[in-house]
Amino acid sequence: MSNFIRLVQNEQVKLYVRVATWVMFGILAAIILLGAVIVRFLDDGSLTEYGDNWREEIQEENQKLTQEMEEMSSDSADGGFSVEMINGSTIERNNYYLENDIKPHTYDAWQFVYENAGLASIISLFTIIVAAGIIANEFKWGTIKLLLIRPVSRLKVMAAKYVSVLLFALTMLAFLLVFSWISGAIIFGVDGMNPSIVVDRGGEFIQLNVVKETIMDYSFSMVNLVMMATFAFMISSIFRSSGMAIGLAIFLMFAGNSVVGFVSQYDWAKFILFANTDLKQYTAGREPWIEGMTMGFSISMLLVYYVVFLAASWLAFTKRDVAGH
Amino acid sequence: MSKPAMQLIGLKKTIGKKEIIKGLDFNIHPGEVFGFLGPNGAGKTTTIRMMVGLMKITEGDVIIQGKSIKTEYKEAIKQVGAIVENPEMYPFMSGKKNLQHFARMIPGITNERIEEVIKLVGLEKAINEKAGRYSLGMRQRLGIAQALLHRPSILILDEPTNGLDPSGIREIRHYIRNLAEQENVAVIVSSHLLSEIELMCDRIGIIKNGEIIAINSVHDTTQQTDLKEVHIEVDPVQEAKQHLESILEKEVKVDQSKVIISVLREEIPQVIKSLVGQNYQVYGVQVHRSTLEDKFLELIGENTIE
Ligand SMILES: Nc1ncnc2c1ncn2[C@@H]1O[C@H](COP(=O)(O)OP(=O)(O)OP(=O)(O)O)[C@@H](O)[C@H]1O
Ligand SMILES: [Mg+2]
Numbered sequence: 010m011s012n013f014i015r016l017v018q019n020e021q022v023k024l025y026v027r028v029a030t031w032v033m034f035g036i037l038a039a040i041i042l043l044g045a046v047i048v049r050f051l052d053d054g055s056l057t058e059y060g061d062n063w064r065e066e067i068q069e070e071n072q073k074l075t076q077e078m079e080e081m082s083s084d085s086a087d088g089g090f091s092v093e094m095i096n097g098s099t100i101e102r103n104n105y106y107l108e109n110d111i112k113p114h115t116y117d118a119w120q121f122v123y124e125n126a127g128l129a130s131i132i133s134l135f136t137i138i139v140a141a142g143i144i145a146n147e148f149k150w151g152t153i154k155l156l157l158i159r160p161v162s163r164l165k166v167m168a169a170k171y172v173s174v175l176l177f178a179l180t181m182l183a184f185l186l187v188f189s190w191i192s193g194a195i196i197f198g199v200d201g202m203n204p205s206i207v208v209d210r211g212g213e214f215i216q217l218n219v220v221k222e223t224i225m226d227y228s229f230s231m232v233n234l235v236m237m238a239t240f241a242f243m244i245s246s247i248f249r250s251s252g253m254a255i256g257l258a259i260f261l262m263f264a265g266n267s268v269v270g271f272v273s274q275y276d277w278a279k280f281i282l283f284a285n286t287d288l289k290q291y292t293a294g295r296e297p298w299i300e301g302m303t304m305g306f307s308i309s310m311l312l313v314y315y316v317v318f319l320a321a322s323w324l325a326f327t328k329r330d331v332a333g334h
Numbered sequence: 335m336s337k338p339a340m341q342l343i344g345l346k347k348t349i350g351k352k353e354i355i356k357g358l359d360f361n362i363h364p365g366e367v368f369g370f371l372g373p374n375g376a377g378k379t380t381t382i383r384m385m386v387g388l389m390k391i392t393e394g395d396v397i398i399q400g401k402s403i404k405t406e407y408k409e410a411i412k413q414v415g416a417i418v419e420n421p422e423m424y425p426f427m428s429g430k431k432n433l434q435h436f437a438r439m440i441p442g443i444t445n446e447r448i449e450e451v452i453k454l455v456g457l458e459k460a461i462n463e464k465a466g467r468y469s470l471g472m473r474q475r476l477g478i479a480q481a482l483l484h485r486p487s488i489l490i491l492d493e494p495t496n497g498l499d500p501s502g503i504r505e506i507r508h509y510i511r512n513l514a515e516q517e518n519v520a521v522i523v524s525s526h527l528l529s530e531i532e533l534m535c536d537r538i539g540i541i542k543n544g545e546i547i548a549i550n551s552v553h554d555t556t557q558q559t560d561l562k563e564v565h566i567e568v569d570p571v572q573e574a575k576q577h578l579e580s581i582l583e584k585e586v587k588v589d590q591s592k593v594i595i596s597v598l599r600e601e602i603p604q605v606i607k608s609l610v611g612q613n614y615q616v617y618g619v620q621v622h623r624s625t626l627e628d629k630f631l632e633l634i635g636e637n638t639i640e
């Protein structure tokens with residue numbers, strides 16, 4: 010076992026000694042900061058802080074919004090439409106606060122972290138790049154020959170590489186969470202340790218715990234991340250080319266959902282990987298991609314794909330000759 | 335003879351429909367430096383890849399210190415240090431980090447051992463530089479260092495003299511002889527240039543088109559023909575040729591102003607005396623060793639890559 014840990018250590022050393030890896034962290038940090046600055050300075054009202062007499066403040070706000078809507082709809086027919094939508098939903102939300110006697114939560118570090126869940130797709134992208142290179146690069150550098158003539162089975166070498174990819178994804182995720190929280194705390198402050206928000210779920214408002222929602226959102230996006238990284242890892246192992254693995258995995262990551270959209274009228278579409286990677290489709294207030302699909306079905310499909318990807322990687326990595334270029 | 339360190343038994347490799355290695359059988363003994371000589375494409379690298387388990391063996395087996403590389407891979411490979419083809423290292427890491435990386439893959443390699451190996455190959459000065467900036471010769475040394483980390487009892491070096499200058503080759507020859515003589519390591523060195531490995535090997539196996547066509551000991555020249563080829567620059571050359579043919583009773587070749595004869599070493603003074611005695615003008619005498627090189631060329635004939 011200590012032997013295996015040393016193999017993983019080797020992979021991590023090789024990863025972090027390269028500038029490219031640090032650039033990935035740098036890019037993620039820059040995006041987070043940029044996001045924070047944009048939210049701060051393009052204040053769209055969501056940053057309003059409510060004081061002790063928040064009930065009156067909300068009522069005032071509602072009056073203002075109603076007035077705005079009336080002015081708009083008299084000015085222009087189509088311009089008023091979107092204003093009506095936005096203001097309308099804000100008013101409804103405000104009414105919900107009043108009816109349920111919930112003091113609106115101020116936008117703070119927690120909410121910033123929650124909203125940054127979307128950045129998990131950036132982590133997916135970087136993890137794909139790492140997974141795509143981790144085997145293929147050894148072939149490119151020619152070092153695979155030195156790696157595989159040690160008293161360590163090929164399976165172990167491969168497993169260490171795979172674990173290293175997952176470790177990288179986890180590290181990035183931890184970085185995203187911590188860095189978002191800290192920059193959020195600096196720029197927006199922290200409003201209590203048990204924040205909640207009210208969101209619109211299919212026309213109905215519900216109050217949600219932000220921390221719980223954050224964990225859920227990030228966990229759901231990890232499903233897609235792990236599947237795509239494993240896919241890239243497999244391509245890297247089979248074709249021994251990182252370019253191919255990056256290209257295919259990123260293409261599928263972006264095109265996958267549209268493909269499912271195109272063929273969703275067919276029954277077999279539910280067997281496509283991308284119809285199943287978004288487990289959020291089964292949460293409250295959402296419809297599954299294809300009628301009749303269930304969480305259990307998707308999880309089984311994901312497991313089947315996962316096992317196939319790893320088995321193919323294993324076959325390609327352990328059973329084939331390491332010959333010339 | 336001692337128990338062989340490595341045995342090749344009917345080793346064959348077929349890729350697609352092409353039989354690249356056509357049945358190799360030979361043993362390499364502890365303390366011996368074995369030269370694996372053959373023209374480009376003969377199958378040296380392919381054989382080495384099978385010896386270290388990078389390629390699957392189609393037929394036959396490689397036995398390393400009594401363990402089959404096919405069925406007891408870990409036990410067998412523990413005994414082996416190798417460079418296969420080029421000494422490729424992680425270009426973005428220093429020489430030292432590269433060595434530490436490979437040291438982590440084998441239990442029991444101390445930092446002292448890493449330092450010792452660095453000293454052995456003379457890389458102390460450059461060891462903290464990135465391997466990507468190394469010259470080919472420095473990479474070759476780092477490659478050897480990496481192969482020696484775990485004190486293997488068999489060292490396999492694929493074209494270690496490739497890219498080295500003459501002093502580099504001399505140094506490598508020196509370590510290799512040392513390892514074999516002092517530490518009883520069995521060393522296999524491949525090359526396509528006989529002159530480069532002749533001086534470091536005890537035995538040389540010549541491979542061509544996937545077959546061993548001769549295995550010779552380098553030092554027991556007595557077994558080989560003792561005839562030397564002697565070039566004598568002499569005037570007038572045609573008469574000298576006839577004279578020599580009459581006294582030697584064999585054919586004498588002429589090359590421009592030289593006669594070329596093939597005689598035993600002891601006969602050389604007599605031949606010169608006789609020429610001088612007959613008033614031929616002798617301008618120079620060159621004795622060509624009948625080297626392995628000739629033999630090598632003779633054996634492999636034209637190198638046709640199939
Ligand atoms: N992966 C492969 N697929 C098909 N043929 C191959 C493969 N690898 C090697 N060969 C063929 O096997 C033969 C032997 O190649 P090998 O690399 O073992 O030669 P070598 O003796 O090491 O030559 P060199 O002196 O050029 O290094 C060549 O004819 C080569 O074309
Ligand atoms: Mg070769």
